[in-house]
Amino acid sequence: MENKLKLNSVSEISAYYTYGTWKFQKNWKPLEIVDAEGCYFTDNFGKKYLDFSSQLMCVTLGHKNKAVIDAIETQAKTLPYVAPGFATKVRADLSKLLIEVLPKGLDKFFFTTSGTEANEAAFKIAKMYTGKSKIIARYRSYHGSTMGSLAATGDPRRWAMEPSGKIPGVIFAPEVNCYDCPINHTYPSCDIACADYIQHMIENENDVAAIIIEPVVGTNGVLIPPKEYLPRLRKICDDNNVLLIADEVMSGWGRTGKWFAVDNWNVIPDILVTAKGITNAFVPLGLCATSRKIANFFDDHFFSHGHTYEAHPLTLAPAIASINEMKRLNLIDRANSVGKFLGEKLIELKFKHKSIGDVRGIGMFWCVELVKNQNTKEPFNSMTDKVSGKPLLVDKISAEMMKNGVFLQSWISHFIIAPPLIITEEEILLGINTLDNALSIADNETIN
Numbered sequence: 006m007e008n009k010l011k012l013n014s015v016s017e018i019s020a021y022y023t024y025g026t027w028k029f030q031k032n033w034k035p036l037e038i039v040d041a042e043g044c045y046f047t048d049n050f051g052k053k054y055l056d057f058s059s060q061l062m063c064v065t066l067g068h069k070n071k072a073v074i075d076a077i078e079t080q081a082k083t084l085p086y087v088a089p090g091f092a093t094k095v096r097a098d099l100s101k102l103l104i105e106v107l108p109k110g111l112d113k114f115f116f117t118t119s120g121t122e123a124n125e126a127a128f129k130i131a132k133m134y135t136g137k138s139k140i141i142a143r144y145r146s147y148h149g150s151t152m153g154s155l156a157a158t159g160d161p162r163r164w165a166m167e168p169s170g171k172i173p174g175v176i177f178a179p180e181v182n183c184y185d186c187p188i189n190h191t192y193p194s195c196d197i198a199c200a201d202y203i204q205h206m207i208e209n210e211n212d213v214a215a216i217i218i219e220p221v222v223g224t225n226g227v228l229i230p231p232k233e234y235l236p237r238l239r240k241i242c243d244d245n246n247v248l249l250i251a252d253e254v255m256s257g258w259g260r261t262g263k264w265f266a267v268d269n270w271n272v273i274p275d276i277l278v279t280a281k282g283i284t285n286a287f288v289p290l291g292l293c294a295t296s297r298k299i300a301n302f303f304d305d306h307f308f309s310h311g312h313t314y315e316a317h318p319l320t321l322a323p324a325i326a327s328i329n330e331m332k333r334l335n336l337i338d339r340a341n342s343v344g345k346f347l348g349e350k351l352i353e354l355k356f357k358h359k360s361i362g363d364v365r366g367i368g369m370f371w372c373v374e375l376v377k378n379q380n381t382k383e384p385f386n387s388m389t390d391k392v393s394g395k396p397l398l399v400d401k402i403s404a405e406m407m408k409n410g411v412f413l414q415s416w417i418s419h420f421i422i423a424p425p426l427i428i429t430e431e432e433i434l435l436g437i438n439t440l441d442n443a444l445s446i447a448d449n450e451t452i453n
Contacts, residue, residue, distance in 0.1 A: 029394050041068035044428050057424050057436040058414035062255050063281035066330050067425040073285050073326045080322035089315040099321045102328050106264045108273045113300035115293040116316040120254030120280030121149030123291035127276045128153050129310050131248045134302050137214035138174045145180035145225040148252055157217055160225055161388040178203045181230040184363045185382050192231050200237040207245045215248035220266035223255035224416050227365055227372035235270040248275040258282030259331055259426055262341040262368030285327045290320040336426040344369040346430055350437045360447030371422040377452045384418035391417050402443045411439040
C-alpha cells in the first residue's frame with residue numbers, strides 16, 4: 006500500500022515493477038511516451054523528439070505507418086492465431102514475397118518472434134546439418150540475449166553470464182575495423198588478414214559448423230568491411246565445409262541501401278537471420294532463412310526445433326505490408342540518396358570537432374565515433390566502464406540532445422545514426438545541428 010501511494014506516475018510504476026534492459030536499475034527513470042508518428046515521438050508533456058535512430062534501429066518506415074497498422078487489424082479479425090503445424094494464406098503469401106527480396110537461393114524459412122530466437126534457430130540448424138559443434142563469432146558483435154545468441158555475442162553484454170552463459174563451442178575471431186584494426190594492420194596492405202585469421206582458426210580448431218557475422222556490424226559501431234572481405238570469407242567457408250550465417254537483424258530491410266547488407270558485396274550466405282524492420286517493429290517477428298541444400302537435408306532428418314509462436318499469423322501480415330510499403334515508397338533507392346546527404350553532413354562535423362575520431366556509414370546507417378585524442382584514437386570510455394556503471398560521455402551528449410528534442414542511440418564511445426528511411430533532408434539537418442551543438446561537451450574533454 007505504501008508503494009502504491011508513492012508510485013503515482015507511469016514512469017515510477019514502470020521503473021518499480023519492470024526491468025530496464027542493459028542498465029543498473031537504481032535511478033532509472035524512463036520517459037513516458039504517449040504517441041509517435043512519422044519521424045517523431047511525443048512524451049506525456051507534449052514534447053516531440055526527432056527519432057534519429059529509429060528507436061532501436063528498427064522503425065524503418067517511420068512511426069504509425071497506416072498500411073502496416075491496417076494489416077495487423079485485418080489479420081486480427083481474420084485469423085489471429087493458429088498453431089504452426091497448420092498452413093495459412095498469410096504464411097504462404099509472405100513466403101512468396103520473401104523469395105523476391107532475399108538473396109537468391111535462400112528459400113526455406115523458420116519464423117520466430119525476435120532476432121535473438123532466429124539466431125538460436127540458425128545455430129541449431131547449422132549444428133544439425135553439419136554434425137559439427139563449434140560456432141565462430143567476432144568480438145565486436147551482438148547477436149541476442151538468450152543463452153546461445155548471447156554466448157556468440159562479442160561485446161560486454163556477454164560478460165555477466167559467463168562462465169555458465171557461455172555455451173560450449175563458441176569461439177571468437179577479430180572483427181573487421183579498418184579505423185582501429187584489432188590485429189594492428191592497415192588496409193589495403195593487410196591483404197584482409199582478419200579473414201585469413203578466421204581460416205587459421207578453422208584449420209586449427211576442427212569441428213567448426215558455422216561462422217556468424219553481422220555483414221555490417223550494428224550497435225558495436227557500424228563497422229563496414231572492405232570490398233574483399235565478404236567474398237574472401239565466403240570462399241573460406243566453402244573450402245572448409247563451414248556454413249556462413251549472416252545476422253541481418255539490424256542491417257537488413259534497406260538500411261544499407263540494399264535489401265540486405267550482403268547484397269552490397271554480392272555474397273549469398275547459407276543462412277540469413279533478420280528481424281526488426283521486417284514488420285517496421287510494430288509486431289515482433291524474426292526470420293531464419295536457409296538455402297535449399299540445407300532444407301533438403303531435413304527431408305530425411307528430424308528437424309528438432311519449434312515453438313508456440315512460430316509463423317504466428319498476426320506477426321506475418323505486417324511483414325507483407327512492410328515489404329510492399331518499402332517498394333511503394335522506393336525506400337531502397339532513398340536510403341542511398343538521402344543517406345548520402347546524411348553522410349556528407351556527418352563528415353562535415355568531423356572537421357569541426359576534435360572529439361570525433363571517425364565517421365563511417367553506408368546507406369542510412371552511420372556511426373560517429375568519439376575519441377579523447379584523434380592521433381592515438383583513445384576512446385572516452387571502455388567496455389568495462391559500460392558494465393561497471395561508470396558514467397559515459399556519450400550518455401551525457403545524448404541527454405543534452407534529448408533536452409533539445411532529438412533522440413540518438415549511443416554505445417560506449419559512439420553514436421548510431423539510423424533514422425527512418427522516410428526522413429527528409431530538413432529533418433536530417435535538425436538532427437545534425439543538434440548533435441553539432443552537443444558535441445562541445447566532448448570537445449571540452451579531449452586531450453590535445
